[in-house]
Amino acid sequence: MNATLTTCPYCGTGCNFYLQSDVNGRLSGVEPAGKHPTSRGQLCIKGWNAHAFVDHPDRLTAPQLRRNGQLQITDWNSALDLLHDKLSGIAAQYGPDSLMFLSSAKVSNEENYLLMKLARAGYGTNNIDHCARLCHSSTVTGLVETLGSGAMTNSLSCFDETGLIFVIGSNTTEQHPLIGSRILNAVQRGARLIVADSRKIRLARHADLHLRQQNGSDVALLNGMMRQILQDGQEDTEFISQRTENFAALRQGVEKFTPEYVAQITGLPPEQIVSAARLFAQARRAMIVYAMGITQHSHGVDNVRAISNLALLTGNLGRPGTGVNPLRGQNNVQGACDMGALPDVYTGYQRVADPAARQKFSTAWGVQLPETPGLMATHAIEAAAAGQVRGMLILGENPMLSEANQGLVRKALERLDFLAVIDIFPTETTDLAELILPAACYAEKDGTFTSTERRVQRGRKALESPGAARPDWQILCALLQRCGLPAEYADPAEIMTETATLTPSYGGISYPRLEGMGLQWPCPDAEHPGTPILHREQFTRGKGRFSPVDYRPSAELPDADYPFLLNTGRTYFHWHTGSMTRRSHLLDREERQAFVEIHPADAKKHRIKERQQVKISSRRGTIAAAAQLTDRVPAGQVFIPFHFAEGAANALTNNALDPESGIPEFKVCAVRIEPC
């Protein structure tokens, strides 16, 4: 029985646990880290089962090449040579921007750094992105504009000090369970709770106020609350005058959002909007918590701006127990963004378009770097479908299930001249790949992950990877070398050392300093203790900027042909495309099949019974799923989780994109339902 301390591979909360291994070196279980500030001896069901998929028989154990429709096992050298030849061949023939690199919020910081270096320095394109595009790209865009930094402003410990928590568009107890539990504990000790969510999520049972606004109407709700706060004279005038700019524009922007007007858009009673505003404004310390319910809209960036405006208006920034707190989804989605696995920035959000930043990276890497920002993941899919992107390397992502409009994604991936995927399991995306490379999973390698509260922490190797599977960083080093770039890193610690020299916010981060509980960035130098709360004295951008927004309806609303609003998301027991959780016995047992939540009144109208298979269709596709009759969804709405390949919610969703962040509208499209 050995115990290896590591970071949970699932959500962005950043719990730490010990992987237990038996005398034969096999993983036998998980024990939460007792003194770690996030886990404190606790985990959610996914964490408690995080060892379970590691030795699943489906693990990829050898490089495989598809020839005449058949997968054949090949050796690493031939596989890597082929990969490099294909990518460089396409780049030479059609230009480097005909390549696309998709990185992963599941792999380490070091691996994200290497892949973005490979794309930019190795193959000469800024076409690199990852699944943050699908979750918090709206946050990064919106918060950089208003506050100067796109990350969670405060820390998880702030939940223990706050007076009020406003949760909007986050099913926290299911998606960030150990943050959800902090919210429940805060309520127990007397903090107030406002939940704004069309579904009756668990937190709603504990809320002082549950607002069930129509999906996609958040801007109206938030503007309405702000108008009311101004009407009541409850704004924080001192904070506004000393620390913000553009207030007059905000006042004007929210003027028309009277409770009655907001009620029409949101479907809420006008009094609820007034009560929410008053409850929120009265708190001396209020935290706003949000997630995909805010970001995944064709106006996701506007939603984020509205949230930021509300926090600025009430002075809820830069202090303990306050803040704009986007909860990042994947265990390393914060890190993948920090590492510059994005088309427009290098590490630490240094802009590709900034000649000085480009010069710095160019000098460090010893090559000329491309100037124009690259393609966002969602645009790259469109470009591939149109034949403009021809070669793609996907590291640990499964866009066939995770991107909106599966029909388009399939068309795009099938049209590529060459697709290579590095992953730990076969997925719906590896099914379309010409080359599949087997990777080590989180338990089989060292690295660092950055949690939602900007805490950089260690992942540690607990066992050997199966067969010929290799850590991603070694695969990427081998490719860098084939591109003629030096990549003789002895271990991931050396990669972090290089990253730290190029990244001001990670400047003080090194492996020895991460022992124990990690460090929260910004951590600019070796003596810096890390930063639990951002924007204390001043905002990262100087003054906080009010950025007024108007309400824009969602791209596709229910109509006579498609009368239901489809809401998509996740469930507690599964993780994203299910490649790990559906291979974990207990998690799989809890939820075994695709389902659709439908309100009992709607079910009755359409003669649908509990557990009956139903057909759900949108303008883009049709799937079947088992009906789950529940008043968790309001009448007129259905909810489908996107984990299940056999009933893929994203065959239905609309790839209407936010014009600024490129995020698809996962939370609103129109569908119809029929018994199968």
Next chain:
Amino acid sequence: MLKQLTRSALEHLLQQTAADYRLQVPQRLADGTRQLAPYGSGELSLFGETPQRKPTSAFFPQTEPLLKIDSTGAVQLPAAAEKPLALFGLDAHDLHGIAFIDRFFSAAPADDVYLRQRTNALLIGLTGAAGPDQSFLPLSAGNCDIELIASNDHWLAVAYSETGEQLLEPFPDGDNDRLRALREETSSYRAIRPDSLQKASELLLHDRVPDDFWEAIAARCILCSGCNLACPTCTCFCLQDRQRADGTERSRVWDSCQLDAFMREASGHNPLGSEALRTRRRIHHKLAADPQRWGELGCVACGRCDRACPTGIGIFAVAEEIVKRYEKG
């Protein structure tokens, strides 16, 4: 047999034990968690809070291969371990927990998989001044092979089995008066279980806790399963089959009665289909069903589920709430 050990004698005893056993000893791990780990793999931690992972996991691990069936249908059992296990550093609660599941797994029909690990294993208690900051831990009920009782700068060592006596043979005799004094201190110290557990048990047995109580408590359950997985007397497991190239491998995996599918029927119907029913069941099992079956509470008061529960509804918390609300007067 009563002996007395110095620090170096203690080390000697451990070395000797490690020669014949897979010895697990308490260590302080990287984040400060205290846990049993292989002897020699890190620094020994001789006092502190109860090791976090339940010691019963040594005999009944979270995931445990049971057998493999190859393509001919032949069944192979996992290879037997070379040496039996020895656990050092068990306090009175943990010894009690092991005794509790020993009785459960040994009751007919006996669980041979458990006994495979447990038979011939050695248990070494560690009590006395061995708590956090060398605070006093009550002495055991003798349900171990050897009990080491920390006292000032040495350890009194009591053997409760023949193997224990053999291992302690070489060491000098201990002071019986000192042992008597420590035993007295134990009885005056505190009951091994807080009163609230017993009182809550009686209220439950007399059906004095209404359904809406369970609704309110269970509304806070986030279904992490930690309360069960952390509990040394929880013994439920489910089976996991995995098809590999060389056959089908069957393992058992810790299960949790807080989970929906624990009782869900193939039809989809679930007799325990709400968190309220399941939370009620969890507490009932420990405080009402176990006393009826075994004559004692199913909670050994180790505190692990109260620590593991992210929302504060471990068994102490729930028992206290029951007593507060429903005890007469």
